[in-house]
Amino acid sequence: MKNVFRDKGFQVHLTVYIAVNILLFVIDLMTSPGKTWFFWPLIGWGIGIIGHALSILSKAKNRPA
Numbered sequence: 001m002k003n004v005f006r007d008k009g010f011q012v013h014l015t016v017y018i019a020v021n022i023l024l025f026v027i028d029l030m031t032s033p034g035k036t037w038f039f040w041p042l043i044g045w046g047i048g049i050i051g052h053a054l055s056i057l058s059k060a061k062n063r064p065a
Contacts, residue, residue, distance in 0.1 A: 001057070003056055003057065003060045004053045004056045004057060007056050009052075010052055010053065010056060013048075013049060013052055014049060017045055017046075017049055020041075020045075021038070021041065021042050021045070024038045024041055024042070025038045
């Protein structure tokens with residue numbers, strides 16, 4: 001798991017994911033307080049984050065020692 005957090009591409013991906021989803025949350029609260037929609041992109045992009053992490057882990061497993 002350490003390999004995932006050491007990967008610069010994953011660090012950037014995760015940082016942008018967090019920043020954008022905070023922004024979407026704020027926009028959601030300001031524009032439509034009765035309807036919550038921010039979690040849809042959160043979930044969709046979260047699946048992409050998990051896929052990115054799994055690809056890094058699979059590369060680490062396939063790398064010769």
